[in-house]
Amino acid sequence: MGRWDPDKRIWNNSVFWQELRQETMDLIVQHLGDERKLDRACFEMAVKGEAGCDIVCDENLKQNLRELWMRKLRQHGSVLEALDYRAPGQPFYLRLFKELLAISGDVDRDFLLQGEVGYPVGVDLPLPRTPHVFEEQTSWKLENDPHMQEEIWRSNYQSVEAHKDFVRQHFEEECAEGLMEKLTVKEAKAKYGKRIAISSLAVLVEENHQGKRRVIHDATHGTRINNRIRCRDKASVFSLVGDISKAHRRFLHAPEERGLLSCRISEDDVYIYVNKVGTFGLACASYWWARIAGAGIRLMHEMLGPQMPVDLLIFADDLEAIASSAGGRRGITLSFLSLSCLGFPFKWAKQRGGLRVEWIGLFTDYTSYKIGLSPKRAEWMQSWVMKLASEGCTTPKVFEQGLGRLGFSALALLWEKLFLGPLYSWSAAIRNKKGTMRLPAMLRAILLFLGERFKEGGQLQEAPPLKRGTEEVDDLLFFTDARATESGAWIGGFLQSQEGKVLAWFSEEVKEDWADWLRLRKDPKRLIASLELLATLVAIKLWAPVGNREVRAKCWIRGKTDNLGNAYAISKWMSTKFPLTVLVMELSESLRLGHCYLALDWLRRDRNQLADDLSNMKFDSFNMEQRVRWVPQEQKWHVLTRFLQHAKEFHEEMRKRKMEPSPKESAKKRARTKGLGPW
Secondary structure: OOOOOOOHHOOOOHHHHHHHHHHHHHHHHHHOHHHHHHHHHHHHHHHHHHHHHOOOOHHHHHHHHHHHHHHHHHHOOOOOOOOOOOOOOOOOOOHHHHHHHHHHOOOOHHHHHHHHEEEEOOOOOOOOOOOOOOEEEEOOOOOOOOOOOOOEEOOOOOOHOOOOHHHHHHHHHHHHHOOOEEHHHHHHHHHHOEEEEEEEEEEEEEEEOOOEEEEEOOOOOOOOOOOOOOOOOOOEEEEEEOOOOOOOOOOOEEEHHHHHHOOOOOOOEEEEEOOOOOOOOOHHHHHHHHHHHHHHHHHHHHHHOOOOEEEEEOOOEEEHHHHHHHHHHHHHHHHHHHHOOOOOEEOOHEEEEEEEEEOOOEEEEOOOOEEEOOOOHHHHHHHHHHHHHOOOOOOOHHHHHHHHHHHHHHOHHHHHHHHHHHHHHHHHHHHHOOOOOOOOOHHHHHHHHHHHHHHOOOOOOOOOOOOOOOOEEEEEEEEEEEEEEOOOOOOOOEEOOOOOOOOEEEEEEEOOOOOHHHHHHOOOHHHHHHHHHHHHHHHHHHHHOOOOOOOOOOEEEEEEEOHHHHHHHHHHHHEEEEEHHHHHHHHHHHHHHHHHHEEEEEOHHHHOOOHHHHHHHOOOOOOOHOOOOOOOOHOOOOOOOOOOEHHHHHHHHHHHHOOOOOOOOOOOOOOOOOOOOOO
């Protein structure tokens, strides 16, 4: 339900839900004594953090709400016993949770009761299929290992040695909390037989979070637990952000498979630690948490109803609640309160919100409806790309790490995404190389360009509009095509009115004195995709609005091409092929500066006959007075000239590097190299 816009959602309006929503609100207002406190609660949680969470932390209020919900369920026919039962070792009121979902008709609810004993790990007990919620997954990255040894004992990684005291204290606390159990080897064998796997541990120090340390359970290498797990399912606005404490460790695993989730602090320890709950580093942890969290989110939408519509976004353990009305802001408070009633363990100290919010590393400004990077991250990114461009050299590891952060940033930065194609190509080519590498001139030019974009404020951008349907009127509509032979290349296209009349057209030969890349692959026929995109680019240059307009209105352009690959490249805004990638960059800058968006649709070749005629220099169907001449040497290019200067040299280097044999790994253990700092 939450994926639909509020005006298109369909809520359950049975007598039960109407009564439950109203009586829940009445109970909360009666408990607070003043309805205005509920209206202020959302803002106080955003500004004061944990100090402003007195309503959602009120245990008496939460107990009263649970009693109300149980009473209403009994009145409407629920026969499940002990609805207030909470199984030891986990925080959720699973029976109450399940019955509320049942009365709403939710299709994925019965699995919740299994959580009182424990969910399958997926090795001895296979994971289920949930066709009503997930698509079916039929292939997996990790190969299955059917010949599992009865016992597997792995040593820890070096990082554990430096943090041994922390790990020991952390495990003792988890044992006290019921998340792990501490056993001697003899006790473990008596309990689990030979189905014991001691996986390697590692300690990850998160510099971004003041040196926070996280223990990682490696269930892949050596023990190969993850290899045998087969997850069969794929998986003015105000915002409030919350964090769920230890989300992936809040559900039990089946007792008979817990021996496979063992670990130890050191090899000479007489004790091993067995995980009873979901574990960070285990393949099925995200699967079970996704189903539990998804069920909670669906239930919240049903409980709030149409009077308090909210958008609830969850990624791992981070929840963002968004609303645009007074009722919606009440809904935000009730969402956190109700989820907490059901046992979701929020870390209230991390509560935050407002009109400008950072969530999962992305920064959203709801006052201007822009999304991107926070000022701190944008400053780091601009500093890194400019330093790399000025120094001109790097190591494969540092480059790959920085590119990973650029790739993450590109989730929100639409116009920068396509400039990463050559960076990914070079990173793949040098991945197994050793030592310091010199950056190709083209990459330095791209990095300088990205640095300039960050400097001028490009770290926040308006989100792209949803693709418009074919029945809607477009500001501009054009058709293009290209033709190539062993001896030459031609492009053509025409602009069409809303009534279907040709308004203007072009037809030109692409000559080698400007496009020397035509002979890059012996003859132009091998570059037909690039020529097709050049035709699209020329249409944009000729007919799209000129950049730097004062008006903020968006121009929507629809193009038609019979090249399916180019339609895909434009929809994804990414290509690593030359010269296609450079043409896509120029196209992107032309659209950005013109405040335009392009939908490039594929058209069957027989439906694109007029454009095909233009690429064949056939003008019988066209008015010669409507012809527009295009001269590439007179065209104003934003980035094309700059990048083409280095592109041939860059792609020749890529070809040579791919042919080089990968160096053999030395038997001697290499010293750990320092990666990038926090951002």
